[in-house]
Amino acid sequence: MTTAGAAPRVSVVMAVYNGGADVETTIASILSQQGCVFEVIVIDDGSTDGSAQALARMSAADSRIRLLRQENQGLTRALIRGCELATGEYIARQDCGDRSYPGRLARLAAILDSDSHVVFVASAYRHIGPNGELLGSVSRSDSDQRIRELLTTGDPESLYGPHHGTVMFRRSAYVSAGGYRPEFYFAQDLDLWTRMAALGGFAYIDEQLYEVKFSHGSITATQRSRQQDLRVLIAEAARLRSEGQSDAEVLDRARQVRPNAARPASESEADADYFLGSCLADRRDPAARRYLLRALRRRPWMPKAWAKLVLSVLPQR
Numbered sequence: 001m002t003t004a005g006a007a008p009r010v011s012v013v014m015a016v017y018n019g020g021a022d023v024e025t026t027i028a029s030i031l032s033q034q035g036c037v038f039e040v041i042v043i044d045d046g047s048t049d050g051s052a053q054a055l056a057r058m059s060a061a062d063s064r065i066r067l068l069r070q071e072n073q074g075l076t077r078a079l080i081r082g083c084e085l086a087t088g089e090y091i092a093r094q095d096c097g098d099r100s101y102p103g104r105l106a107r108l109a110a111i112l113d114s115d116s117h118v119v120f121v122a123s124a125y126r127h128i129g130p131n132g133e134l135l136g137s138v139s140r141s142d143s144d145q146r147i148r149e150l151l152t153t154g155d156p157e158s159l160y161g162p163h164h165g166t167v168m169f170r171r172s173a174y175v176s177a178g179g180y181r182p183e184f185y186f187a188q189d190l191d192l193w194t195r196m197a198a199l200g201g202f203a204y205i206d207e208q209l210y211e212v213k214f215s216h217g218s219i220t221a222t223q224r225s226r227q228q229d230l231r232v233l234i235a236e237a238a239r240l241r242s243e244g245q246s247d248a249e250v251l252d253r254a255r256q257v258r259p260n261a262a263r264p265a266s267e268s269e270a271d272a273d274y275f276l277g278s279c280l281a282d283r284r285d286p287a288a289r290r291y292l293l294r295a296l297r298r299r300p301w302m303p304k305a306w307a308k309l310v311l312s313v314l315p316q317r
Helices: 022-031 051-061 075-085 104-114 144-153 171-177 188-196 224-242 248-254 265-282 288-298 303-313
Strands: 010-016 038-045 065-070 090-093 118-128 134-138 168-170 201-213
Touching: 010 022, 010 075, 010 104, 022 038, 022 051, 038 051, 038 075, 051 065, 065 075, 075 188, 090 104, 090 171, 104 118, 104 168, 104 201, 118 188, 134 265, 144 188, 144 201, 144 224, 168 171, 171 188, 188 224, 224 248, 265 288, 265 303, 288 303
Parallel strands: 010 038, 010 090, 038 065, 118 201
Antiparallel strands: 090 168, 118 134, 118 168
8 A cells, every 4th residue: 555645766757658447457557556656647649639638637636646648759768757756766668559457566566675786677458459359378488598698699589578568667767777768769678678688687487467458559560660670670689789799780771660551551460360250269258260260351362260170170189
């Protein structure tokens, strides 16, 4: 339970752009956290769908919410502004549409409290679809030390890090690492993790403390190729830094990677439907067929969708 008037130990930073009906559920999952004094910094990144009004109501009702509005500039610049305003010793991320499970903030903060060498910590999470379908439970596949090595060695084939919304980090480490960098319109989290990992330890809690909701309009659904392009550049930058060289030239190239407006929306939607159908087919969930059929209506020439559709109708052994 929070203490009235106490300075926040954790600053939860969240950017909202047209959050729709999800924004209230997301913020409610934060405000219900106990065992940790926190503030919620929400940057409304130029929403036009009524999110601004909902956010204004919530901030007026709860003094823990600090709301700021800016013209639409994208996730990275919204997060930079939010982290600049953070007053807590620790910063936790939260994405609109996702939910923090009870005890998340206190549990992550306790890990940072217990080991001063650890600069950031993440947890396992539950991945759900647009209608609440369980897509899977995601946990680490490597040790803490191995993940840290993968983040710092600069190999694009093996580079990966924790899901953005599951992480809490020391504000001091964020500042020392240089924070989110505006050159990375996407994949700003992975770029930050590679620089934080060079400063100290990484810790992982193999407990589901967070829920990620996949939507057709998400960055992952609509800009996956751009994220992959930046992932290669992030690996190159990490390698250069590990060799004692500047990554300035890589930043110049990263600055050129911006949203792909030329790609037809139907292609992005087909890819998103395939992803949903594939996850559900692997779980033998009949809901897979609806998404796979919708993907095939948009792109009938998608062999992998046909293969998954066949799998979804085969009897279970």
